[in-house]
Amino acid sequence: MGVWYGPRGGGRGPPPGREHPPRVGPAPRAAHGPAAPPETKAPPAPGAPSWWRDPLVKDGTTGPVGATGYLWGPDDAAGPAEPDAAGAADAAVRRPAAARVRGRGGIGGRVFVLALLAGAVGTAADWEGSPLGEALQTGLAAALIVFGLGLAVSSLLGRTGFGTVVLAVFTAGLLAGAAALPREIGTDWQEVEWRPAAVADVRPVYEAGTGLATLDLSRLDVPKGTSVSVSASVDAGRLKVLLPREVTAEADVTVRRLGDIQLPGDYAGRIERAGPGRQNRTATLAPPAGTETGGTIELDLNAGIGQVEVARAAS
Numbered sequence: 417m418g419v420w421y422g423p424r425g426g427g428r429g430p431p432p433g434r435e436h437p438p439r440v441g442p443a444p445r446a447a448h449g450p451a452a453p454p455e456t457k458a459p460p461a462p463g464a465p466s467w468w469r470d471p472l473v474k475d476g477t478t479g480p481v482g483a484t485g486y487l488w489g490p491d492d493a494a495g496p497a498e499p500d501a502a503g504a505a506d507a508a509v510r511r512p513a514a515a516r517v518r519g520r521g522g523i524g525g526r527v528f529v530l531a532l533l534a535g536a537v538g539t540a541a542d543w544e545g546s547p548l549g550e551a552l553q554t555g556l557a558a559a560l561i562v563f564g565l566g567l568a569v570s571s572l573l574g575r576t577g578f579g580t581v582v583l584a585v586f587t588a589g590l591l592a593g594a595a596a597l598p599r600e601i602g603t604d605w606q607e608v609e610w611r612p613a614a615v616a617d618v619r620p621v622y623e624a625g626t627g628l629a630t631l632d633l634s635r636l637d638v639p640k641g642t643s644v645s646v647s648a649s650v651d652a653g654r655l656k657v658l659l660p661r662e663v664t665a666e667a668d669v670t671v672r673r674l675g676d677i678q679l680p681g682d683y684a685g686r687i688e689r690a691g692p693g694r695q696n697r698t699a700t701l702a703p704p705a706g707t708e709t710g711g712t713i714e715l716d717l718n719a720g721i722g723q724v725e726v727a728r729a730a731s
Contacts, residue, residue, distance in 0.1 A: 524577035527566030531583070535559035545604075548626070549597030556591040563587060598673055600651035600720030602626040612636065615644055622648040624655070631657045634729035638663050638711030647716040655717060656725045662710035665701040667726055670694060670718040678725040701726070 539555030563584035570577065606627040612618045613635055622631055629650045638644055638660065648655060659665050669677050677697050703709055717724050 522575045522577050523566060523570055523573070524580045527563065527570075527580055528583060530566070531559040531562040531587070534562045543603050546602075547597070547599045548601045548603050549594050549599065551603055552594035552597070553591060556587055556594055560584065560587045560591060598652070598721060600626075600673070602651060605653075610648075615642075618644055618646060620645065620647060622646070624650045624653070626650075626652045628653055629655050631655070633713065634658045634660055636660055636663070636713075638713060640710055643712040643714055645714040645716070649717070650719045650722060650724075652721045653719070654723045654725070655719050656727065657715060657717060659701070659713060659726065659728050660710065661728055662703050662707050664703060664709065664712045665715055665726070666699075666712060667701060667715040667717065668696075668698050669715070669724050669726070670696045671720075671722070671724060672718065673721050675719055675721055676723045678723065678727075680726060680728055701728075704728070 535555040535558055537555075538558035539551050542551045542554040563580060566580055567584065570580065602625045604625055604627075606625065607629075608624050608627065609630045609632065610619075610622050611632040615636055615638060618633075618636070622629070627650075629648070631646070631648050633646070636644070648657065667679065669679070671677060672694055675695065677695060679697065679699055680701055715726065717726070
């Protein structure tokens with residue numbers, strides 16, 4: 417609509433019907449300039465669709481929310497920051513349960529105690545009258561079973577401890593070692609001493625299980641030209657034989673598995689160890705020089721594992 421300016425100093429407008437037509441000029445400069453940037457959109461109201469979840473199209477705008485929408489950003493149905501009554505009640509129910517789950521500890525300590533008890537009971541049940549290896553195998557096998565059950569339960573609960581795994585492997589190693597122990601090693605460790613006072617009291621065979629055994633022949637009076645045969649053995653431990661000063665001893669000493677043999681004249685530091693095989697020594701032990709010669713004692717000595725020592729009495 418045009419604007420008419422009347423003559424200066426006059427306040428009258430153009431007569432009716434003679435209004436000037438609107439001026440036609442060039443287009444505004446802004447029409448030939450670059451397009452204005454898109455308007456900034458306000459944040460969505462609570463409960464309104466989220467525009468940032470709309471998929472972008474080629475022209476930079478957003479399209480309708482569909483199966484290809486973005487998966488990030490808050491849900492459209494999310495309400496204000498303050499949870500409603502139902503959400504608050506649900507969160508109150510979930511929070512104590514999570515706290516209770518986090519408060520539970522592992523079961524490694526209880527498994528270890530139960531394994532100790534099982535091992536002790538199993539070993540004690542098979543201790544009397546059995547080789548040491550068998551008794552240990554029974555106890556270690558019981559402990560290993562407890563460790564296995566503990567690992568199974570802890571894996572179901574999601575709290576398998578590294579310490580339980582290490583103890584189970586260690587127990588398995590001990591079980592293998594116990595299975596390798598010779599049957600000669602018993603559980604009845606004892607100290608025995610045989611001391612015959614005369615030749616008539618000498619028994620042909622002396623035997624001991626596991627422990628320390630001493631055969632004292634120092635009080636025997638063996639006439640010259642006579643002989644006495646004696647056999648002594650120990651399964652595991654130490655066997656010591658004391659000879660009279662005046663007799664001649666013919667010794668046949670054997671260690672079947674692992675051990676050491678000491679005869680008169682050997683220095684104290686001499687130690688021989690046999691592996692899986694045998695160790696045998698035979699020797700004729702004459703009486704010390706200047707001593708009246710008596711009779712002969714034939715010794716047959718052997719040990720499964722341990723030491724066999726032959727010595728002469730001091731007087």
